[in-house]
Amino acid sequence: MAMVCQLNQLSSDKLGLIPNPHLNDFNRDPQQLVHDFKHNPESLVGAAYRFECSDGYTRIFVIKRVLYRAEGIIDQASVVVEVECVCTESDCQWHRDWQVIKISFPSRSRPPEDALIREARSKAESTGDLWALNHLPQIIDSITITYDESTVQGRLKADLKEKYEERVMRVTILEKLHPLSELEDPRDFAQVFYDILQIHQWLYECVGILHRDLSSGNIMFRRKDGKIYGVLNDFDLSSRVQNMDKGPTSNHRTGTRPFMSIDLLDPKWKGGHLYRHDIESLFYIMLCLACRYRRPNVPTPEPRAYAVWFSGTDQQVCDNKIAFLTTPFAEAIPIQPHFASFKRWLNRIQDKLYSGYKRRPRNSLAKSSQPGDEDFSDDEDPNFDWVTLNQRASYTTMRSIMSSFDGKSLETRWASWNRNH
Structure with a gap:
């Protein structure tokens, strides 16, 4: 007192x-x-x-x-x-x-947000990757x-x-940007999400920056010359990849709970923050948009889908997400009619995540501690790729799913990617 x-x-x-x-x-x-x-x-x-x-x-x-x-x-x-x-x-x-x-x-020892963004913009200018500037904050x-x-x-x-x-x-x-809530056309949403995947990969592979906090509030867009460009915003929790095992980033699990990966919600996870955790967050963002809103800014009636992700503890959210990934896929995703075109994306990504988690080695400090763990550990592969869940949650896999929407190709901003991979 x-x-x-x-x-x-x-x-x-x-x-x-x-x-x-x-x-x-x-x-x-x-x-x-x-x-x-x-x-x-x-x-x-x-x-x-x-x-x-x-x-x-x-x-x-x-x-x-x-x-x-x-x-x-x-x-x-x-x-x-x-x-x-x-x-x-x-x-x-x-x-x-x-x-x-x-x-x-932020933590005093964490890299300043403005320094990371300026570093990324400078890299884009010096390497000729000018497309990236459209997808970074100013x-x-x-x-x-x-x-x-x-x-x-x-x-x-x-x-x-x-x-x-x-x-x-x-x-x-x-600079003032526009929130996702100002979009209406599902195809515009899809282009923004595909843009976010591309700029996230470019930041990770070309600049050495991992965002670490993908959420619906951190995905913005700007309008330029009549086009919409997705912008990855808010680098407060971002880290340089080479320093991920040092300072506060090595001890703290970052993210916004409804969109955090299963691993980062699991207290027994010892593998750090990997880029595929952000990919999993992007999936949850798209899922919540398509299932919790009748239309942009028009929520579905209560009880809304995945409500526990927004109100539960880390343990409850983790348990619920594991149950979600192991539910038969045909009825698992209550997509609203306005966002029906997202069904192919969401079903395929859910299938990849389920398959990847299921094949994680059983004998590991990274093993899930949650109920239903037996559904996620049936493979003793000593060469298991933890970074991508054996390529099931890799950039390449996500690009193959997200490069087209409703039967039509989306715009690939990082055109040189196909030549380099």
């Missing part, structure tokens, strides 16, 4: 929370501060922030709309807001468009704010040392 009382007396900058009215050059007008943000995110609308940008301008942003707030520790969950620049600089180019600001609290500016020893984080770090994972506040200004 004494600790709670002491915490209650600290200012928000000492606590390291958001909203944050007095923190360096990123200041919110205290007169506009509303303290019920956790229960009413819209309370941020109309708030003004001042930001010292890297081009030398001091800009003032007014929040117009709260786009997203992640679940998490009170006032330490990521927040994404749409803003308008209202600075007084007459030659400021930012007046013309609204931007998006994301405030997040960072306008970014600032990282650390907490000194006078803050709660600083004190916890001093007391707990390496046992405490220190975090920073990261403020990122990005």
